Amino acid sequence: MSVVTPKIGALAIVASVTLLLAGATKSSSSASARKSAQARPTFYKDVLPLLQDHCQVCHREGKIAPMPFVTYQQTRPWADAIKQAVQSRQMPPWFADPRYGKFLNDPSLTPQQIALISAWADSGALAGSPKEAPPPKQWAKGWNIPQPDKVVQMPQPVKLPAAGDVEYTYEIVPSGFTDDKWVQMSEIRPSSREHVHHAVVYIRPPNSKWLHNAPVGVPFTPSSFADAEERAEAHATTSDMLLVYAPGSEPDRWPDGMAKFVPAGSDLVFQMHYTTNGHAAIDQTSIGMVFAKQAPKQCVLTLQLTNHTFMIPPRADDYRVEVSGALPNDATLLSFFPHMHLRGKRFEYNVLHDDGAIETLLRVNYDFHWQLSYRLAQPRLLKAETRLQAVAWYDNSADNxxxxxxxxxxxxxxxxxxxxxxxxxxxxxxxxxxxxxxxxRNATGR
Ligand code: HEC
Structure with missing residues (x-):
């Protein structure tokens, strides 16, 4: 995806003034035209509230979108592009098929909101009166979660080459926690966003044998281990994930009474998947954590349905891979995060009912560049033995x-x-x- 930066110079400003003048001349020609001019949506009154709620999470200084939409001056040159992006539903990015499930973090605009933004762009993208603006949205500095109680950064930066593959890079960081912690919110912040394809922060409890021969506080790659078993083990762990990051993904914010558990003395293990883009760089990713005010009743676990044993034939354009399993115990389902690579096309989570019925909980029209999590609007209790299925489809054709x-x-x-x-x-x-x-498996589970 490429972004063309508009020229926000004198030319663009002149063009907008001309538009305004043209509009003014027209509307003064008759009373009814004047009335419609008054009804024209303005930036401060109509558009800014939508930008605050649906766009600024990415479109502000220092976030992943290349252009901020905070002030009128920043937004005005993009009016037509904004109209196109919202009409085509390219923005805000969201890939869940609306026929299945309702999601808490669905940022989609309603048809009325899309019509309002379009009308604004079509009628000269007026500023209106700053007096009608909503109060500016407050963001904790640099974070999308409230000011973290604790920030843990990889102690040493990772040097990234300009080109070629970079093996998964790990860095083990002692949390320094002297008592058990419950993490209610967390956010991963890479320092070189363009190079991070994904980052996972794992919780390694003090008694864990995982990566026990690996160095602490410095970057390493599994191929540096002499022992083949240790190399393989790097990629396979039962350690719980604190958080996954991918471009466009959101911080975790668990509801009151639920949090991720980090036992005292745990290490945080950063697993970084970097990609190269022609520019050498360094990255030093950090994670910010907000602790629960009191010990929660429920612990959040990240589980996965994984199939390692597929082979996608050349040029297959809709190749299906599935996996299913039964939950060993009761659990309340909160959210989903499907992960595929460049050939990913579609991903589905289903409940397989005893009578053969298949109930789809989420279907994602997958886009490699946007790996999002999907949080159920209504958490759902699944009884022990509930069968969950994940189905992935891949497009290995030239059309992808x-x-x-x-x-x-x-x-x-x-x-x-x-x-x-x-x-x-x-x-x-x-x-x-x-x-x-x-x-x-709980003996009383059915
Ligand atoms: C999750 C982050 C995110 C959110 C939310 C988001 N954007 Fe974007 N937007 C991006 C990124 C990243 C790009 C640049 C890459 C691209 O074009 O996909 C972008 C690009 C754009 C572009 C330029 C497209 C072009 O023509 O190149 C427009 C216009 C835009 N966004 C409008 C919006 C509007 C309007 C909203 C809210 C209704 C919004 N975006 C919400 C991340 C976001």
């Missing part, structure tokens, strides 16, 4: 504009020209249950 090579068989792998099939999902369970215990 992201496809690096339609003539290849494609199998599981960490690089973006290989594929993945991971349906992450978050559940809440009683606070006393950790991930390992959750998978011990």
């Amino acid at each position: 504009m992201h496809n690096p090579d339609p003539n290849k068989f494609v199998t599981w792998g960490g690089q973006t020209y290989e594929e993945m099939m991971v349906g992450f999902f978050d559940v809440a369970v009683p606070a006393s249950v950790d991930k390992e215990r959750f998978f011990v």
Whole structure:
């Protein structure tokens, strides 16, 4: 995706003044035209509130969108592009098929809001009176969560080359927590966003054997391990994830009474997947955490439905891969995060009912550049033995504009020209249950 920066110079301003004048001349010609001029939407009264609620999370200084939409001067040159982007529903980015499920973090505009923005762009993108503006939206400095109680940064920056593949890079950071912590909100902030394809922060409890021979506080890659088993183990852990980041993804904000558990003395393990873009850089990612004010009743666990054993034939344009499993214990389903690579096309989460009925909870029309989480508007209690299914479809044809090579068989792998099939999902369970215990089947479970 490329973005053309408009020339916000004298030319654009002259053009808008001309438009305003033309409009004014027309509307003064008759009373009815004047009335319609009064009804024209303005930036401050009509458009700014929508930008605040639906766009500024990305469109403000320092966030992922290349142009801020905070002031009139910043927004005015983009009026037509904004109209197009909202009419085509390219913006705000959201990929859930509206036929399935309702999601808390759905930023979509209503048809009325789209019509309002379009009318504003079509009628000269007027400023209106700043007196009618809503109060500016307050953001904690640089964060989309409230000011974090604790920020943990990778102690050493990672050097990124200008070109080529970069092996998954890890950095283990002692949390320094001397007592147990409940993390209610967290946000990952890369320092070189353009290079981060994904980042995962894992919670490594003090007794964990995972990566036990790896160095602490410095970047390393699994290929540096002499032992083959240790190399493989780097990519396979039962450690719970604190948070996943991918471009466009949101911070975690768990409802009151639910949080992620970080035992005292845990390490945070950063797993970084970098891509190169022609410019060498350094990255030093951090995670900000807001702690729960009191110990919650429920613990949030991130689980996954994964299929490693597929082979997508060359040029297949709708290749289906599925996986299913039964929940070992009761759990409240909160959210989903599907993960595929460049050939990803569609991803679905289903409940398989005993009578054969398939109930779709979420269907995502996948876009590799936008890996989002989807939070259920209504968390849903799933009884033990509920069968969950994830289904992924891949487009390995030449029609897929992201496809690096339609003539290849494609199998599981960490690089973006290989594929993945991971349906992450978050559940809440009683606070006393950790991930390992959750998978011990409860004898009373049906
Ligand atoms: C989740 C982050 C995010 C949100 C929310 C978001 N945008 Fe964007 N927007 C981006 C990014 C990143 C780009 C640049 C890359 C691209 O074009 O996809 C962009 C690009 C654009 C562009 C330029 C498209 C072009 O022609 O190149 C427009 C216009 C735009 N956004 C409008 C909006 C509007 C209006 C809203 C709210 C209704 C909105 N965006 C919400 C992230 C976001």
